[in-house]
Amino acid sequence: MTPDLIARLRELDAAATPGPWAYRPDEYDDWGVVKSPRVPVDGFPDGLRCVLAQFRHPESIHDEEVLNEHRRAKTDPWQGNAELVTFLRNAVPEILEAADQLEALRSHAEAMAKALKRAADIVERNLYRQHEKIEDVPKLADPVLAAYRSAFPEVGK
Numbered sequence: 001m002t003p004d005l006i007a008r009l010r011e012l013d014a015a016a017t018p019g020p021w022a023y024r025p026d027e028y029d030d031w032g033v034v035k036s037p038r039v040p041v042d043g044f045p046d047g048l049r050c051v052l053a054q055f056r057h058p059e060s061i062h063d064e065e066v067l068n069e070h071r072r073a074k075t076d077p078w079q080g081n082a083e084l085v086t087f088l089r090n091a092v093p094e095i096l097e098a099a100d101q102l103e104a105l106r107s108h109a110e111a112m113a114k115a116l117k118r119a120a121d122i123v124e125r126n127l128y129r130q131h132e133k134i135e136d137v138p139k140l141a142d143p144v145l146a147a148y149r150s151a152f153p154e155v156g157k
Contacts, residue, residue, distance in 0.1 A: 006099050015091045017050040023082040031076040034086055052085060091157045 017036040022031055038047035070077040 001064065001099055006096070009092065009099075010096060016089065016092075019090045019092075021050075023079070023086040031070070032082055033078060035084045036089075052082070053136075100144045 012026040016033065017039055021034060021036045023034050034052040038049045067077060075130045076082070
């Protein structure tokens with residue numbers, strides 16, 4: 001998720017009626033409705049709720065045929081939409097929390113990568129210094145060993 005998408009989701013979440021929302025078939029109609037919980041509103045003792053509805057295009061004959069099939073089957077032609085809207089509205093806080101956790105992990109991983117790079121640089125510099133010293137060992141040791149061998153020829157045998 002991009003930062004812009006997360007920011008937009010936060011804006012929409014803050015402006016929307018809080019959840020939990022619910023989809024339920026309407027016992028007086030063939031199709032269900034999506035409703036939010038009631039929220040307090042001045043002048044309305046029971047508060048208000050958001051109700052989402054979908055309608056067919058008034059000039060489409062095809063829509064009427066499809067809707068009649070759903071009426072006969074007693075199925076909701078928009079159930080998938082209603083369930084998706086309900087699920088997403090209810091999941092937004094969890095989605096945003098997961099995005100925050102992922103961002104924290106990304107920041108931590110980035111900091112760890114920088115620390116590992118610094119450590120690798122230090123190790124590389126130290127190995128280079130040790131390598132220089134190791135190359136000097138034969139230069140320093142050879143004359144000492146030669147002197148030792150000439151002083152104690154029986155040890156070299």
